[in-house]
Amino acid sequence: MARVLINVPRTAARGEVITIRTLIQHLMETGYRPDANGVVAPRDIIRRFTCRYDGEVVFQAELSPAIAANPFLSFTTVATRSGVVEMSWEGDNGFAQTETRDLTVT
Amino acid sequence: MITPRRLFLAAPGLLLLPRAAHATAEAMAEAVRGFTGGAPVTRGRVTLDISPLVENGNTVPLSVVVDSPMTAADHVRAIAVFNERNPQPHVITAQLGPRAGRAMLATHMRLATSQRLLAVASLSDGSFWSDEAQVVVTLAACIEG
Numbered sequence: 457m458a459r460v461l462i463n464v465p466r467t468a469a470r471g472e473v474i475t476i477r478t479l480i481q482h483l484m485e486t487g488y489r490p491d492a493n494g495v496v497a498p499r500d501i502i503r504r505f506t507c508r509y510d511g512e513v514v515f516q517a518e519l520s521p522a523i524a525a526n527p528f529l530s531f532t533t534v535a536t537r538s539g540v541v542e543m544s545w546e547g548d549n550g551f552a553q554t555e556t557r558d559l560t561v562t
Numbered sequence: 563m564i565t566p567r568r569l570f571l572a573a574p575g576l577l578l579l580p581r582a583a584h585a586t587a588e589a590m591a592e593a594v595r596g597f598t599g600g601a602p603v604t605r606g607r608v609t610l611d612i613s614p615l616v617e618n619g620n621t622v623p624l625s626v627v628v629d630s631p632m633t634a635a636d637h638v639r640a641i642a643v644f645n646e647r648n649p650q651p652h653v654i655t656a657q658l659g660p661r662a663g664r665a666m667l668a669t670h671m672r673l674a675t676s677q678r679l680l681a682v683a684s685l686s687d688g689s690f691w692s693d694e695a696q697v698v699v700t701l702a703a704c705i706e707g
Contacts, residue, residue: 473663473664474663475666486649486672488649509661512661513657514658514659514661514662515656515657515658515662516656516657516658517654517655517656517657517667517669518654518655518656519654520650520652520653520654521648521649521650521672522645522648522650522652522653522654522671522672523653523654523669523670523671523672524620524621524622524669524670524671524672524703525620525621527669527670528623528668528669528670529667529668529669530625530666530667530668530669531656531658531662531666531667531668532662532663532664532666533661533662533663534661534662534663536661
């Protein structure tokens with residue numbers, strides 16, 4: 457399991473726009489970089505990030521090798537009702553990880 | 563007559579052959595066409611925020627904000643970022659909708675060299691808007707070794 461840093465507010469007022477920030481530990485090997493022996497290391501990146509909240513995809517991103525190592529993403533969503541914010545990352549070599557955070561809407 | 567020795571002497575020259583290792587303005591235009599489907603792109607409504615002078619190309623923060631009310635009738639459907647001189651022209655494509663509340667995206671990217679960046683937003687009315695930024699990089703990302 458890769459280490460993640462996720463910043464989702466625990467509580468929010470209904471209708472408030474909240475900012476979600478995520479960072480996941482990943483090398484994001486570009487597929488263009490030769491190693492010490494001059495052999496180009498094969499690509500190994502996170503291709504897709506999805507955030508679901510209140511039963512719906514609220515944000516989705518497709519990443520390229522141009523995204524820095526330990527991909528950071530920040531985006532916003534409207535706090536509709538109390539529920540689970542589910543964030544998942546998918547990538548090369550079967551990389552898949554899902555994290556959830558509870559959000560209480562008052 | 564080419565002897566093996568001649569080939570050997572020519573070998574260093576082969577190393578100097580240009581490598582198709584970075585995107586070009588045409589490749590970027592092609593990638594933008596892939597995103598817009600050939601629709602015209604108007605300058606404005608989008609703000610691409612990135613430092614104009616970057617010391618380290620390995621991790622460059624950037625953010626894209628689109629001026630939009632983000633209602634069901636009028637919202638941003640997607641935001642894409644393209645570059646001109648990394649190995650590939652595409653950086654990121656984000657899908658959003660009225661549930662986002664604000665049309666905002668921030669991430670960290672790699673920059674192989676000083677270049678031009680372009681952010682394009684796709685709106686629910688079918689129009690496309692953009693903003694571009696010129697970035698000077700002093701230490702490039704180790705994309706090409």
